[in-house]
Amino acid sequence: MAVNLSTPNPADLLPVPGVRLGVAEAGIRKANRRDLTLIELAAGSRVSGVFTQNRFCAAPVQVCKAHIAGGAIRALVINTGIANAGTGESGLAAANATCAAVADLLGIKAGQVLPFSTGVILEPLPVDRLVAGLPKARGALRADGWFDAAHAIMTTDTLPKAVSRTVQVGGRTVTLSGISKGAGMIRPNMATMLGFVACDAAVSQALLDELVREAADLSFNSITVDGDTSTNDSFIVIATGQAGNAEITEAAGSDWAALREALIDVSVRLAQAIVRDGEGATKFMSIAVEGGADREECRKVAYAVAHSPLVKTAFFASDPNLGRILAAIGYAGIADLDVGRLRVWLGNPDESVLVAEHGGRAASYVEEAGARIMAHSELTVRIDLARGEALATVWTCDFSYDYVKINADYRS
Amino acid sequence: MAVNLSTPNPADLLPVPGVRLGVAEAGIRKANRRDLTLIELAAGSRVSGVFTQNRFCAAPVQVCKAHIAGGAIRALVINTGIANAGTGESGLAAANATCAAVADLLGIKAGQVLPFSTGVILEPLPVDRLVAGLPKARGALRADGWFDAAHAIMTTDTLPKAVSRTVQVGGRTVTLSGISKGAGMIRPNMATMLGFVACDAAVSQALLDELVREAADLSFNSITVDGDTSTNDSFIVIATGQAGNAEITEAAGSDWAALREALIDVSVRLAQAIVRDGEGATKFMSIAVEGGADREECRKVAYAVAHSPLVKTAFFASDPNLGRILAAIGYAGIADLDVGRLRVWLGNPDESVLVAEHGGRAASYVEEAGARIMAHSELTVRIDLARGEALATVWTCDFSYDYVKINADYRS
Numbered sequence: 001m002a003v004n005l006s007t008p009n010p011a012d013l014l015p016v017p018g019v020r021l022g023v024a025e026a027g028i029r030k031a032n033r034r035d036l037t038l039i040e041l042a043a044g045s046r047v048s049g050v051f052t053q054n055r056f057c058a059a060p061v062q063v064c065k066a067h068i069a070g071g072a073i074r075a076l077v078i079n080t081g082i083a084n085a086g087t088g089e090s091g092l093a094a095a096n097a098t099c100a101a102v103a104d105l106l107g108i109k110a111g112q113v114l115p116f117s118t119g120v121i122l123e124p125l126p127v128d129r130l131v132a133g134l135p136k137a138r139g140a141l142r143a144d145g146w147f148d149a150a151h152a153i154m155t156t157d158t159l160p161k162a163v164s165r166t167v168q169v170g171g172r173t174v175t176l177s178g179i180s181k182g183a184g185m186i187r188p189n190m191a192t193m194l195g196f197v198a199c200d201a202a203v204s205q206a207l208l209d210e211l212v213r214e215a216a217d218l219s220f221n222s223i224t225v226d227g228d229t230s231t232n233d234s235f236i237v238i239a240t241g242q243a244g245n246a247e248i249t250e251a252a253g254s255d256w257a258a259l260r261e262a263l264i265d266v267s268v269r270l271a272q273a274i275v276r277d278g279e280g281a282t283k284f285m286s287i288a289v290e291g292g293a294d295r296e297e298c299r300k301v302a303y304a305v306a307h308s309p310l311v312k313t314a315f316f317a318s319d320p321n322l323g324r325i326l327a328a329i330g331y332a333g334i335a336d337l338d339v340g341r342l343r344v345w346l347g348n349p350d351e352s353v354l355v356a357e358h359g360g361r362a363a364s365y366v367e368e369a370g371a372r373i374m375a376h377s378e379l380t381v382r383i384d385l386a387r388g389e390a391l392a393t394v395w396t397c398d399f400s401y402d403y404v405k406i407n408a409d410y411r412s
Numbered sequence: 413m414a415v416n417l418s419t420p421n422p423a424d425l426l427p428v429p430g431v432r433l434g435v436a437e438a439g440i441r442k443a444n445r446r447d448l449t450l451i452e453l454a455a456g457s458r459v460s461g462v463f464t465q466n467r468f469c470a471a472p473v474q475v476c477k478a479h480i481a482g483g484a485i486r487a488l489v490i491n492t493g494i495a496n497a498g499t500g501e502s503g504l505a506a507a508n509a510t511c512a513a514v515a516d517l518l519g520i521k522a523g524q525v526l527p528f529s530t531g532v533i534l535e536p537l538p539v540d541r542l543v544a545g546l547p548k549a550r551g552a553l554r555a556d557g558w559f560d561a562a563h564a565i566m567t568t569d570t571l572p573k574a575v576s577r578t579v580q581v582g583g584r585t586v587t588l589s590g591i592s593k594g595a596g597m598i599r600p601n602m603a604t605m606l607g608f609v610a611c612d613a614a615v616s617q618a619l620l621d622e623l624v625r626e627a628a629d630l631s632f633n634s635i636t637v638d639g640d641t642s643t644n645d646s647f648i649v650i651a652t653g654q655a656g657n658a659e660i661t662e663a664a665g666s667d668w669a670a671l672r673e674a675l676i677d678v679s680v681r682l683a684q685a686i687v688r689d690g691e692g693a694t695k696f697m698s699i700a701v702e703g704g705a706d707r708e709e710c711r712k713v714a715y716a717v718a719h720s721p722l723v724k725t726a727f728f729a730s731d732p733n734l735g736r737i738l739a740a741i742g743y744a745g746i747a748d749l750d751v752g753r754l755r756v757w758l759g760n761p762d763e764s765v766l767v768a769e770h771g772g773r774a775a776s777y778v779e780e781a782g783a784r785i786m787a788h789s790e791l792t793v794r795i796d797l798a799r800g801e802a803l804a805t806v807w808t809c810d811f812s813y814d815y816v817k818i819n820a821d822y823r824s
Contacts, residue, residue, distance in 0.1 A: 055751050056771070085735075086773070087771075087772055120735075121735040121738075121739070230739065231738075231742060309811075313815075316820050319820075326468050327533070330466035330468030331467070334467065335467075339467050359499075359500050360499055360500050404725050404813050404816055407721070407722055408728050408729035408731075408812075
């Protein structure tokens, strides 16, 4: 049961000039299932990405990193079912064969193709079936293929995740559309968070690289379901340059600001959708830390709270358990934290209540207020460290019986 | 349901010359419950301890640290029911008043008393009821009080935890007895891991301080149930010096080696008992990492595996899920880890099987072997990083429906 998330309306998903998407049933792991997505980019598109830090980095991620460094990317190919991770040299060969097949089909070079895989790890990718499905995916290529692609990249997600919006940049309308998948930072063997955002803005490669890192930091790198990091996580931003705006080449000015705001907004909404569809989730929680000496310590505190199984089970029970929140802040690893100065609020979209100050429960806090706030499914824990000006927000979900059920019962 | 842990036989718990223990029902939080323990130490005893790193350090922990620095400790007083944490200045006053009352009763100074509290946090300690119970605890003081004390320090533990053994040191028999409590690193509001070990060896204060840090590192600091660190965690080692051995003053020689081995052994068994009694535990897991460049990176890898909710739920399901284990190793934070060189074994007390090598599943591994191993309740994950000579082992338990149930349903 996803938290305040529903299937997007296909009419709300906007074509991005320069981008066409097609899906097919390739029978990668199961029959009668759309499991192959091809994304074709117009010549001149710029592409940037960030990838998993996991040392068990999947074969397609290794190939992506190599190809993206070469530039001039013209196609993305995404399969579900098999993650092609933990597969050694033969896994690399499979990812390269996939790129070669896409290149043949589209008349481009293999180095201009980025491959992505998500699904069971430690199993070989059936390249023959994947390649056999490519012509059908190519035949299905269309500018309004975002809705289908959002479905075709799902593994155990309960809902497709897609977002579009427009923004004015240099007097032109820039369109952004994106899709994401993932229902935990990693599913049992069904690994992977994937995020793809395309826009038609004209922006230099250097700025696009800067923007993808910042957007990832503020979105996909600010969520957690269970603290596990997958072997295949990838976030890709595409700029086709067809909107007609004057190319943005400096990280300054209103054009840059508008594009930056819009891209971060789309990325955050796609990332939050993953948490809303988190395994067994019944609550969506924002952990907003302010007053830190730097952003890194704010993130430490936010993640300590967001990862605490005790906090997460308390939120599942709608229990405003201050002790667990304070204890998590206390062990976040800030050696000189003055607990006497920090303050904590619990909130929902209707109200926010100061619950802790001076090293303990706030004098004004009554349990009824806490219970009233926790009855909501959208919750905020706001923490003021009173040490500086830095901020960070992390989004997570609660920890329910269903989380254990999903992860204990799952068999690949 | 504890994993391979039973109530100790009272006859197996040995008196330690110089140590007497007494318990009482003080009605701290609930009536008709032994909730107060007094431990009296003979003059000349040496005491050392390590305490929680949580910044929300409870009042009694703050007082303990101050008093232990002054030396000449003669008594320990432990209450359950209320943790006296997150209680500010009045909490400190309550802990100091407790020490003063014990000192009056025993004719010693308040600074010679160490106070410990465990139970609900953010609630005031009822000092009057605690003090009123002290004469009865004093009247109950006896050398063979270990079994009663193991019961009286329990909160939500399902079983008492106590261990005794002897060791020959310098031609004399040294006796060690210890008790511990804790059923998670922290219980909902019932915070705290406590461990107390006493021996009658004669050992210098400097070496005792060194030994308590080493023993804590290899025992209580090598366990995890849920990754949460309590506000009150304390581990105390007492050496009364009454065994008659020549005082050990150097960290060398057979006397030191014998005492060190015995103290670490007792500490490890007490720490493991906490994991065996972990919330909802059905499996006891040793994560043994070897071949590390240093101990710290071995611990990082072991804790990444031990903390992964995905690994823990897989073990609950008796699922030999290699992908989750490899992914956890991969995100442990060792930037230059060569996953192609590492090897992983799964084992139980009967057999051990190589499951992963060369970056993926071992060619020799068959799922039946994994399933056979996982059918046991005592499991080992052995990981060879193939980078050096360092080792570290961490003990943990699985993650079950009952963990969520206990932590979501619990109301203080």
